Amino acid sequence: MNSDATAILNALLNLTAENEVVEFKEAKNGYDFTKLGKYFSALSNEANLKRQRSAWLVFGVKDNRQVVGSQFRPARKDLDSLKLEILDMDYARLLARTQDLTLSEVVALDKVQKRHPLTDDDERRLKARGLIEGRKPNFYIAKSVAQQTDQKASYSKNKAFDNQYYLDLICKAIKEHGSLSRKDIDELLWNKLPDWMDLKQKKSKVGNLISELRKAGTISNQGTFKEPKWVLLKPV
The missing domain is CATH 1.10.10.10 (Winged helix-like DNA-binding domain superfamily/Winged helix DNA-binding domain)
Structure with missing residues (x-):
């Protein structure tokens, strides 16, 4: 760990408790992907609201700030890729501006555009609101969403001709x-x-x-x- 990262970690560990932009997770060998997505979204939103440049999700640290280490994605490049795998923030912001969507719906639609599997709850909610089309597991974003997120061509490519x-x-x-x-x-x-x-x-x-x-x-x-x-x- 370089000196800058060490200084940041020490500063976070010296906080009296977790807060809206800092979360500690033990993540000894892994962590639930759906939960990660929710934490990424919540922390990013809080950082924006508080005009903070960063929010922190720290692995290998218990809630009581005891450092225990983590084997979750030990390679730096794999850890850095989490941001792209979990939530495309540009796409999420575009959805948030153009649709009356809940945070969980934004996360679920981001999964759809990345062709990641949906949970049964995600599928049920998105279908009920007419936000996705297609058949499981090959869902794609609905026309109404595509038209408001500059994805018209992608929609037409996904929707079969008769x-x-x-x-x-x-x-x-x-x-x-x-x-x-x-x-x-x-x-x-x-x-x-x-x-x-x-x-x-x-x-x-x-x-x-x-x-x-x-x-x-x-x-x-x-x-x-x-x-x-x-x-x-x-x-x-």
């Missing part, structure tokens, strides 16, 4: 080129599928779209199972 859009796209591309392979169709649709989908989900979605067109008698595979060659059977 199936007919994708079906028409496949048919028009086949008509233009005469035939398409599965790889061609994947490349055609990949970047147009919602951002929340992972590789497996995108593969499954494209497969389902092809199957829907095949069952409707719109396209047919004139190739093989391993190397399909999809052609149109009906004009589009």
Whole structure:
């Protein structure tokens, strides 16, 4: 620990008790992430209200100010990353300015934009207020929030187009080129599928779209199972 950090710690330990901008936590080997988020938010808000430059959440110290040490994120870079992992303060302030939200809702929406899992309580509250859309675990911020936080493009990327859009796209591309392979169709649709989908989900979605067109008698595979060659059977 450098001399500046030692001086700050000694000053905090010499306080008569914890206060609105200083919290001590033993955190011997770890600490609950949800609680950390709440402490970060509360301490930051109090520091702003009191016009303080800093607030302190000190690990490895008991409530009685006894120093016991902590193995929670011993590497400095991992500890520093907590601020970004727990709460994006710029995003939180933007939400606070544009929405009538509670602190817990701000923290939960920050989780959504970072694609962190929500608790059942978070999910229930955000859904009840219409602040999120999508299905568990792939929630994304609702249109009303996106429009007020400059995230319109992100919202549109997350919200899937209806199936007919994708079906028409496949048919028009086949008509233009005469035939398409599965790889061609994947490349055609990949970047147009919602951002929340992972590789497996995108593969499954494209497969389902092809199957829907095949069952409707719109396209047919004139190739093989391993190397399909999809052609149109009906004009589009």
